[in-house]
Amino acid sequence: MSLLTEAQTKTTAIIIAAIVIIAIIAGAAYYLSQKPAQTVTVTKTQTVTQTTSPTATTSPTKTVTPPKIKEIKIGLIEPLTGAHAVFGQEAKQAAELIIDIINNELGGIKNLGGAKLKLVVADAGETPEQAKLAAEKLVAEEHPPIILGAYISRMTAAVAEVTEREKIILVMDGLVDSLTEQGWKYVFRAAPKASAHGKSAVDFVLDMAKKKGLEIKKAAVIHEDSIFGTYVAQGAITELMKNGIKYMAEAYPYDISDATPIVSKLMDYNPDIVISVPYFHDGVLIAKTIKEMGFHPMFIAGAGACGYTDPESIKAAGEAVEWYTNTYSYNPARPTEWNKKVVEMFKERYGKLPTEAAGIIFYSLMVVKEALEKAAELHPEDPLNPDNLREAFLALDLTDDNSIAAQLYPTGHIKFAPNGDNIYAGTAVLQVINGEPHVVWPDPEPGIEPVFPRPDWPGAQG
Amino acid sequence: MPGVLAKKLALTKERLYGLIGLAIVLALVPVFLGFNFYYVLLATNVMLAASLVAAWNIIGGYAGQLDLAASAYMALGAVVTGHLLASYGLTPWIGMFLGAGLAVTVAVLVGYPTFRFGIKEVWYALLTSALVVILMRIYYLIYGSFETYIPHMEPEWLYLSFRRYEVYYYLLAAMVVIIIWINLKIKSSKLGYYLAAIREDELAAEALGIDVRRYKLYALMIYAALAGIIGGIYITLTGILSYRLFDPWLGIVTAVMGIVGGLGSIEGAVLAAVILRSLEEYLRGAIGATYPGSHLLVYGLILIIVGVLKPEGLASLIRYVKNKLFYRKREEVK
Numbered sequence: 001m002s003l004l005t006e007a008q009t010k011t012t013a014i015i016i017a018a019i020v021i022i023a024i025i026a027g028a029a030y031y032l033s034q035k036p037a038q039t040v041t042v043t044k045t046q047t048v049t050q051t052t053s054p055t056a057t058t059s060p061t062k063t064v065t066p067p068k069i070k071e072i073k074i075g076l077i078e079p080l081t082g083a084h085a086v087f088g089q090e091a092k093q094a095a096e097l098i099i100d101i102i103n104n105e106l107g108g109i110k111n112l113g114g115a116k117l118k119l120v121v122a123d124a125g126e127t128p129e130q131a132k133l134a135a136e137k138l139v140a141e142e143h144p145p146i147i148l149g150a151y152i153s154r155m156t157a158a159v160a161e162v163t164e165r166e167k168i169i170l171v172m173d174g175l176v177d178s179l180t181e182q183g184w185k186y187v188f189r190a191a192p193k194a195s196a197h198g199k200s201a202v203d204f205v206l207d208m209a210k211k212k213g214l215e216i217k218k219a220a221v222i223h224e225d226s227i228f229g230t231y232v233a234q235g236a237i238t239e240l241m242k243n244g245i246k247y248m249a250e251a252y253p254y255d256i257s258d259a260t261p262i263v264s265k266l267m268d269y270n271p272d273i274v275i276s277v278p279y280f281h282d283g284v285l286i287a288k289t290i291k292e293m294g295f296h297p298m299f300i301a302g303a304g305a306c307g308y309t310d311p312e313s314i315k316a317a318g319e320a321v322e323w324y325t326n327t328y329s330y331n332p333a334r335p336t337e338w339n340k341k342v343v344e345m346f347k348e349r350y351g352k353l354p355t356e357a358a359g360i361i362f363y364s365l366m367v368v369k370e371a372l373e374k375a376a377e378l379h380p381e382d383p384l385n386p387d388n389l390r391e392a393f394l395a396l397d398l399t400d401d402n403s404i405a406a407q408l409y410p411t412g413h414i415k416f417a418p419n420g421d422n423i424y425a426g427t428a429v430l431q432v433i434n435g436e437p438h439v440v441w442p443d444p445e446p447g448i449e450p451v452f453p454r455p456d457w458p459g460a461q462g
Numbered sequence: 463m464p465g466v467l468a469k470k471l472a473l474t475k476e477r478l479y480g481l482i483g484l485a486i487v488l489a490l491v492p493v494f495l496g497f498n499f500y501y502v503l504l505a506t507n508v509m510l511a512a513s514l515v516a517a518w519n520i521i522g523g524y525a526g527q528l529d530l531a532a533s534a535y536m537a538l539g540a541v542v543t544g545h546l547l548a549s550y551g552l553t554p555w556i557g558m559f560l561g562a563g564l565a566v567t568v569a570v571l572v573g574y575p576t577f578r579f580g581i582k583e584v585w586y587a588l589l590t591s592a593l594v595v596i597l598m599r600i601y602y603l604i605y606g607s608f609e610t611y612i613p614h615m616e617p618e619w620l621y622l623s624f625r626r627y628e629v630y631y632y633l634l635a636a637m638v639v640i641i642i643w644i645n646l647k648i649k650s651s652k653l654g655y656y657l658a659a660i661r662e663d664e665l666a667a668e669a670l671g672i673d674v675r676r677y678k679l680y681a682l683m684i685y686a687a688l689a690g691i692i693g694g695i696y697i698t699l700t701g702i703l704s705y706r707l708f709d710p711w712l713g714i715v716t717a718v719m720g721i722v723g724g725l726g727s728i729e730g731a732v733l734a735a736v737i738l739r740s741l742e743e744y745l746r747g748a749i750g751a752t753y754p755g756s757h758l759l760v761y762g763l764i765l766i767i768v769g770v771l772k773p774e775g776l777a778s779l780i781r782y783v784k785n786k787l788f789y790r791k792r793e794e795v796k
Contacts, residue, residue: 128702136500154702165625227607
């Protein structure tokens with residue numbers, strides 16, 4: 001039998017295709033005949049809305065009585081295993097803490113008669129496929145009305161496809177801008193998106209310069225070229241252009257082994273300020289190279305929450321990162337009553353300070369609580385309906401005075417735009433002072449003053 | 463009739479029945495899973511792994527080349543299909559064949575000099591492993607780190623854009639059946655015997671007058687084309703385009719599944735893919751979240767146990783069962 005007798009291959013291919021097509025048609029026919037019954041199998045994994053809504057619709061003559069909701073499931077899909085497990089694990093710890101606070105200290109969702117929240121967790125793994133599987137699993141088994149996740153942008157996108165189809169509210173803790181630009185209807189993001197980090201870094205520098213009476217004419221933006229780093233840099237560039245400041249931008253791979261070419265370019269351009277978006281190790285390298293080559297700009301500000309001001313970077317770079325700043329989606333030092341309390345409880349329970357991954361979950365979950373309260377107020381007949389929940393999220397206007405969520409948020413103000421982003425998004429700026437990271441902007445830690453300009457800038461001495 | 467069909471398909475009757483049986487079983491899987499979204503998606507992922515391993519079996523199993531670039535050819539098919547769909551609205555039905563075309567082109571460009579200069583064994587493995595990373599960097603230079611999300615498009619059949627997973631499952635299940643058939647066809651053809659000779663002893667095969675380079679390249683091209691088409695289907699399922707599609711780890715995992723299945727045994731390879739992929743996902747779902755990383759430990763242990771107890775892979779187990787059944791039949795006849 002030869003392999004490539006053409007007529008033979010053709011007929012054989014047709015026959016195989018026929019078999020497969022018959023199988024597909026058989027399957028499809030069954031699936032179509034099953035479709036109406038489909039909803040029954042889904043409701044088997046009961047959520048309160050689905051089991052109660054039929055009774056509400058079948059008895060139109062009676063006045064609608066609010067359904068008794070005792071427990072509301074809140075889904076959490078985070079990378080608990082693999083390369084990003086550190087973040088996912090901390091997010092899970094934070095979620096468990098906040099759920100405990102809501103259920104025990106705050107007495108559940110008050111407008112729903114003290115209904116308790118129940119956290120259901122799934123592991124998003126490392127790839128979009130794994131995240132999608134996790135989302136489908138959580139939906140099939142628990143069908144929570146609200147899900148939080150999934151930190152990494154492509155994994156969040158995979159989860160969003162599932163939540164959009166199921167009309168489940170997804171509160172995202174992935175920061176990449178494009179996630180709220182896909183036209184998805186049931187997504188919300190309280191956390192500042194990537195470009196907001198870049199914008200905050202520039203705003204901080206401009207604010208400080210104004211206070212000290214200094215003028216900034218030229219700026220340089222250097223960033224690692226991951227999707228996150230690029231969006232952060234774009235945010236910074238947009239803000240620089242808006243303020244009429246000349247700039248240069250330079251991208252580099254995060255795993256560079258030599259920062260000399262980048263620093264040489266910086267010195268040639270000789271900007272007043274440098275906005276730098278590092279990953280981790282590249283930041284250490286850049287800081288050390290800037291110190292060695294004797295480059296002394298007015299200020300060097302980091303953006304994007306990675307590198308420079310974290311304890312590991314300070315250990316690795318030593319004096320080289322003194323006076324460097326970075327932007328964070330969460331401010332652990334914000335002096336509000338509830339922020340202090342939550343940080344204290346987190347430290348007590350887990351023996352460490354909450355970082356960004358936990359911080360985002362702190363306020364995102366508290367926003368969920370506020371939204372549930374609002375939904376119960378606006379639509380007591382069916383508060384967990386996805387469209388009612390969406391309406392409740394959009395109706396929120398949270399400030400320090402009326403909510404715990406805003407007290408945990410860097411700018412102290414949360415209000416959602418129709419695309420799901422927080423209109424008042426902003427970050428906190430941390431600065432390394434005497435080898436210790438301190439929050440310096442917009443609410444400085446008590447007794448801490450931001451160091452600006454850099455004391456080694458020639459203009460500072462004169 | 464079955465006799466004629468079997469002849470036309472270049473299969474023995476026994477194998478034809480096997481294939482038809484497999485097609486029927488695979489067609490019924492979603493029915494048994496109750497069309498549950500999660501289980502059907504899981505089954506789709508299993509079919510994805512199975513079809514990729516079955517394609518790998520041609521180069522890895524029959525030709526005996528330890529190829530670690532399965533994810534490279536698959537990703538080429540995926541990015542061509544995906545970008546043509548996202549940017550120009552070209553239907554994936556055409557895109558996946560263009561992607562497969564690019565995969566074959568790259569396979570020839572890499573395979574020709576590789577086989578010409580006699581790179582084999584460990585060095586071939588290293589080279590193919592590097593190919594994944596090189597292609598990843600090239601993609602990165604063109605598209606950067608940005609991710610492209612393919613939106614939902616209508617009409618669904620034209621753009622292969624479904625909210626449910628059954629169609630993807632059936633497409634990939636059909637791929638599994640077709641690729642197994644291609645495997646069987648190669649095995650019983652001249653190419654198959656040449657490849658077997660090359661696998662057992664390349665020098666001896668060359669001494670016998672077999673054009674070693676040419677037949678290895680044929681095997682590589684068929685494998686790359688199939689992986690490219692699988693990639694095209696895969697991207698319509700996930701809809702997320704990024705440089706991370708060129709995943710060196712996936713290339714290694716594919717080879718591991720093929721080896722656990724037993725080199726050169728298509729039944730073993732597919733069975734190994736089905737078992738290992740389901741097991742991995744089950745373990746991750748069951749214990750991965752509670753004890754982070756423990757699923758990888760268990761998975762690794764199972765690999766080691768298989769390696770120690772059954773170094774010839776699952777194929778020897780299948781053969782054992784087959785022989786048992788076959789001999790029992792004979793005894794009954796007596």
